[in-house]
Amino acid sequence: MATPEEIVRFDEVEPPPGASPWVEGAGPGRDVVVVEPDPAWTEQAARLVDTVEAALGRTAVSVEHVGSTSVPGLAAKPLLDLLLVVPDPDDEDAYVPALESQGFRLVVREPWWQGHRLLRHHDTRTNLHVFHADGAEVARMRMFRDWLRTHPDDRDLYADAKRAASAAARDAGEHVMQYNARKQDVVRAIHARMFAAHGYPV
Template sequence: MLRIGLTGGIGAGKSTVAALLRDLGALVVDADVLAREVVAPGSPGLAMVVHEFGTQVLDGDGALDRPALARLVFGDVARRRALEQITHPLVAQRTADLVAAAPSDAIVVHDVPLIVEKHMGALYHLVVVVDAPQDVRVRRLVASRPMTDDEARARIAAQATTEQRRAAADVWVDTHRSREVVAEEVRRLWDERLVPFERNVRTRTVVRRPERVVLARDHEAWAATAARLAERVARAAGDLGRGVEHIGSTAVPGLPAKPVIDLQLAVADLHAADTLADALAEAGFPLIGAKRDTVVPDVDADPGHWVKRMHGGADPAVVVHLHVREVGGPGWRMALLLRDWLRAEPGERDAYAARKQALAASGLGAGDYAEAKESWWAPAHQRALAWAAASGWSAG
């Protein structure tokens, strides 16, 4: 199944987007709803909360007085953590039960306010962040809750910043627009990205690069995307992983590149790479197969030492090449060296950029374009190795 994390600050309009996704067919698991369920009257969760905070958190009917509890824990880190230690395990178990009961082709939307604050993005195939300008959020909160303007602003300030949310977001939905506009954007997200993404994960289908070569310089966005993808790869690899790196042209600031995110997952050996194939596929990175890197004889003349496992991405919006290589092997080392060399040597970067732009302008297809670049790389390998020796470069 496809797992989507849906988040946003207080008053951002997250519930609106959750409702739209539910109407389109998503299974929405709302963490706030579950948080209420696990402390319902008569529940073990409520008993534990009362034991920790006293009967002052109960209303006249014996139910949890949520505003009273909020006043106790807001601004008090120790008391908030005590509450989280009670409720979070209960919510997590209830969430796991609901997800386990979902069909295998479900698109599960996990509506969680604190995905960014708790660094939970790697748990999901995608994170959708809902946002609106602060003044809009304040007006919504004052109108819908027993909250003053200052209280609303304090609650917003206590949460993740807009910059932190943007870094975590695979998809950004601004609700400071009409409901019709937001609904159309969410429908397109569903039809054009979520539904095909789910199908690709289930069928282990890789999204291929476009045949037409188009170069861009969107390095800030590429770096943020690569960071999110790398966290998902690392989580899927678990203890068998030896680190994930952003490599290739999109990892070199200032270098024009096709919008393809190249990642390198290091493993102890290719047996570990094969062991990880299913976990990586379930995380959204299906196996393409065994491949061999270009042999650089001055590094290692044995072609067998250059073998790797190639995975791709299942997300229709992002082309990913995931190279799984043995840590310390020649392919692993050269991928890091060539990236670092081009970062450190602007003249070499610019010469490579000129070659790439000339090839792209010639109208070559993606396969021919990649092959034609090798004529530049053959002598470039030697210059990169000389730079490594002179600079004392180490692969880590």
């Protein structure tokens, strides 16, 4: 498992020279519209979690709903985020074909960053993030979701940052990675409070 020292460290890991995280034909999305929370997101995510678990069986160490759509009352892009933990993300044959049979498509391959892969589903718009169990990002995703669920002031602060970032990114014609950068300062400030409350080094 990741240590507290690893969890609080946001490493900016660059691709090796000449490498791209994007699978050929894929790239960052351009839909940065933030909408009001939809109670249906929880049910939609639960169905997809069941789909992934059934497709992968014991290969799926865990599958769960994370990200903004997993936080009741939080405005978000209407795009579900799921977290899939597998024993070895580099062994794509163990999980990618089974997920593709359920409508997912591999779009990101980042073995240099905690083994991360990203698959998209378009029928129910979803980002499925794949990591190994020891990745610090796995712990951060879970902690951030749970913190926002129980701290409405930070949830509302984050919602305001998302709406402002969305409006600015749309005005500038930016893609989702640039939208994420616009709200990063608020995200990091919330993380700092969260880490401090857990007694982690900050």
